[in-house]
Amino acid sequence: MTAELRAAALHLVSCDACSLVVNESTAAEHPGHCPRCHEVLHRRKPDSLRRSWAYLIAAAILYIPANLLPALHTTRLFGRSDDTILSGVVELWQDGSWDLAIIVFTASIVVPLLKIGVLAMLLITTQRGSTWRQRERTRLYRIIEFIGQWSMLDVFAVALLVTLVHFGAFARIEPGGGIIAFGAVVLLTMLATKSFDPRLIWDAPAARPPPRTDQHHD
């Protein structure tokens, strides 16, 4: 650990809203509020780990119907087919549109799984007070925060298909329950990511007792 000064140790709080640095001990007329923008000051996001877990577990549960239930029902003259999100990707690949297949596979399968996996890892290591690869863990957090909304791609795709493809008996596309669950998964993972406070990753060393070697130097 470097000798960097951390705001909490100096009794400084940075306002989440306007990034003004406020000294807690000299907080003016409205204690606990930012003097510039009047937002409530938090050292850390309130109840961060518990909220983040709750959203994450809900997302992980809904991930199952999101992938098992069909997202689209296609009716053609020659019959009817049901597509889940994954079978839609496979179909794209078989049609030779491997570039589209990769885009949809990344946005709909890789990103949600990555977000759920990374968040679970961050929550577990943070709860254990781990000092393992703090820098890389913080970077992973920034990545999942950035890519979060891109999973909505398939939700918009389904809305467009349902609107465009209704040609009476010839061809019709209707949505399936899978897309509702999928939209909910994306929203929940975004909320889970927003609830997690990456500063908690760096709170770990201070909370631990100093290294044992100190005892021998007397």
Next chain:
Amino acid sequence: MPAQALIVCEHCDTVHRRVELAPGAAARCHTCGGPLYHRSRLELNAMLALTIAGIIVFAVANAYPLVTLSSQGIRNEAALWQMVASAWNSHIALVAAIAALTVFFFPLLQLALYAYILLPLSLHRVPRGFAAAMHLLRQLRPWSMVEVFLIGVLVTIIKIGSLADVVLQPGIWSFGVLTALLTALAGFDTRELWQAADEAQR
């Protein structure tokens, strides 16, 4: 030391002293490597121009259909509001709500708030309810998904292009321009507007 001389990393809580940056440079936290702040010579007029252009393009994007699809002598068109309506009618209310909020209401509110904040600030005045408007603007940011919508529509168009006759309409081009404008606006650090408001009040 004045508080504005300090900045705290939002990712790891390390305290840094603000230093003057060269144009185009960005400061990174040396504990966690995250972005701290970048040199924004806060160009209020440029932001205002982007906002006004954004409002005009937003109107055009929603006035025209995005794309038409013809098959068996039937021609169907899709505009954003038609997508919301058909999602609603197909009993996927959540999808209808996501499309209506993240592609229509949130971006529109975002542009309106930018205009409300930037117009007076460019005249060195602070608008009423500045703090509330700034808070709302900050909270809206991650929930505005125009760029994701655009890519989703483009992927779908390419996908069905081989099956039926697809014609692009002005709506899709406008959404492309809107995406570029909103991305350029998001490049400005809105936290710097607090500094501008402080100076205007003086």
